[in-house]
Amino acid sequence: MDRADGLAHYRKRFVGAETDLVYFDGNSLGRPPVAAIERMDRFLREDWGGRLIRGWDEAWMQLPFEIGDRIGRAVIEAKAGQTVIGDSTTVLLYKLARAAVDAQLARDPGRREIVVDSDNFPTDRYVLDGIARERGLRLRWIEVDTSSGVTPEHLAEAVGPDTALVVLSHVAYRSAYLADAQELTRIAHDAGALVLWDLCHSAGSVPVRADHWGFDLAVGCTYKYLNGGPGSPAFAYVRDDLQDVLAQPIQGWMGTADVFAMGPEYRPARGIRRFISGTPPIVGMLAMEETLAMIEEAGIGAIRAKSVALTSYAMTVADEWLAPLGVQLASPVDSEERGGHVTLEHPAMREVTARLWQQDVIPDYRDPGGLRLGLSPLSTSFEEVHRGLAATRDQLRAVLTERAGLA
Numbered sequence: 001m002d003r004a005d006g007l008a009h010y011r012k013r014f015v016g017a018e019t020d021l022v023y024f025d026g027n028s029l030g031r032p033p034v035a036a037i038e039r040m041d042r043f044l045r046e047d048w049g050g051r052l053i054r055g056w057d058e059a060w061m062q063l064p065f066e067i068g069d070r071i072g073r074a075v076i077e078a079k080a081g082q083t084v085i086g087d088s089t090t091v092l093l094y095k096l097a098r099a100a101v102d103a104q105l106a107r108d109p110g111r112r113e114i115v116v117d118s119d120n121f122p123t124d125r126y127v128l129d130g131i132a133r134e135r136g137l138r139l140r141w142i143e144v145d146t147s148s149g150v151t152p153e154h155l156a157e158a159v160g161p162d163t164a165l166v167v168l169s170h171v172a173y174r175s176a177y178l179a180d181a182q183e184l185t186r187i188a189h190d191a192g193a194l195v196l197w198d199l200c201h202s203a204g205s206v207p208v209r210a211d212h213w214g215f216d217l218a219v220g221c222t223y224k225y226l227n228g229g230p231g232s233p234a235f236a237y238v239r240d241d242l243q244d245v246l247a248q249p250i251q252g253w254m255g256t257a258d259v260f261a262m263g264p265e266y267r268p269a270r271g272i273r274r275f276i277s278g279t280p281p282i283v284g285m286l287a288m289e290e291t292l293a294m295i296e297e298a299g300i301g302a303i304r305a306k307s308v309a310l311t312s313y314a315m316t317v318a319d320e321w322l323a324p325l326g327v328q329l330a331s332p333v334d335s336e337e338r339g340g341h342v343t344l345e346h347p348a349m350r351e352v353t354a355r356l357w358q359q360d361v362i363p364d365y366r367d368p369g370g371l372r373l374g375l376s377p378l379s380t381s382f383e384e385v386h387r388g389l390a391a392t393r394d395q396l397r398a399v400l401t402e403r404a405g406l407a
């Protein structure tokens with residue numbers, strides 16, 4: 001399968017891929033692109049070290065917009081001027097969700113609900129809970145099964161004339177359930193609600209068509225499939241016709257119409273710039289550009305095809321080796337409903353994960369009993385999946401044998 005894989009050569013372009021370590025966490029912190037080493041070095045010596053503050057006059061000021069547009073083109077299918085690199089995903093979620101509910105309340109004070117699912121990523125739930133308290137709104141929870149996600153039927157039941165905003169993840173962080181973002185957006189719009197999509201687990205592994213699917217707002221991580229490095233800043237998408245209608249709550253000087261006028265009061269810029277608050281985190285934007293170059297070259301369609309092949313292969317092997325030991329699949333069987341990772345459940349997985357880490361096999365553990373295999377398409381080989389699952393089988397057997405001995 002590696003020999004037949006047209007994207008196999010990308011693996012060499014990541015630091016550490018030549019070692020025997022098995023990495024199943026590229027959906028949580030992607031490996032560094034080799035080209036980023038040289039890029040960072042040159043940046044430190046020439047740009048930061050050489051240009052010093054003059055760097056802001058040139059490239060740096062434009063970088064959040066340039067990389068944003070590049071993400072728009074290569075990753076989320078958004079035309080220019082709607083995507084920007086900003087703060088962390090958490091902070092961008094806050095800024096966009098607050099801006100959206102405020103715009104809705106101004107239009108219709110009866111819209112006092114935010115719809116979110118019970119298995120959405122913790123930061124999404126916590127941020128929305130905070131906004132609801134700040135603005136006297138209610139959260140309306142969609143209860144979902146942890147091995148699945150939000151369906152059109154779920155959403156249709158939850159939205160109505162009270163809904164201000166719907167916040168959903170495109171790919172669920174636990175189960176990898178891939179939501180039908182176009183249909184869910186349509187359902188929310190029919191109810192008069194705005195939608196904020198969290199693309200953290202889809203950006204760079206699953207095609208997103210932000211403009212075509214009628215998105216209002218979206219945010220996404222860059223340190224997962226985009227390999228931006230630990231804590232690299234997130235991106236935000238705001239559809240162009242909403243930009244001048246929305247007022248984001250963290251009114252900083254970098255989002256004003258004339259940054260260096262330093263005037264007496266905040267006057268937001270027109271366009272996407274107003275969603276920036278403070279000085280852009282330039283150093284954190286360097287590594288992701290190397291991944292964007294690879295995505296532009298390979299194409300997100302081919303990346304998705306490899307991702308489906310990797311997760312399907314992992315499921316086939318798990319079915320053969322792990323199912324007889326009592327392991328259950330906690331991700332959708334149908335690849336059309338599955339993102340770039342696979343979760344396998346067994347009550348012993350917490351201990352199995354700890355043992356695997358000792359042997360340089362690095363999956364993730366998520367309660368309840370979930371071993372999560374994140375298979376980053378550009379840096380993961382089929383051989384790596386095979387080796388990692390063999391180690392998982394051996395460790396699970398060992399734990400089960402020990403437990404049987406104790407009993």
Ligand SMILES: *Cc1c(COP(=O)(O)O)cnc(C)c1O
Nearest residue numbers: 088089090121123169173198200
């Ligand atoms: C990883 C992830 C985040 C992380 O947010 P940070 O602010 O970068 O910590 C948020 N939402 C989802 C769905 C995620 O998967």
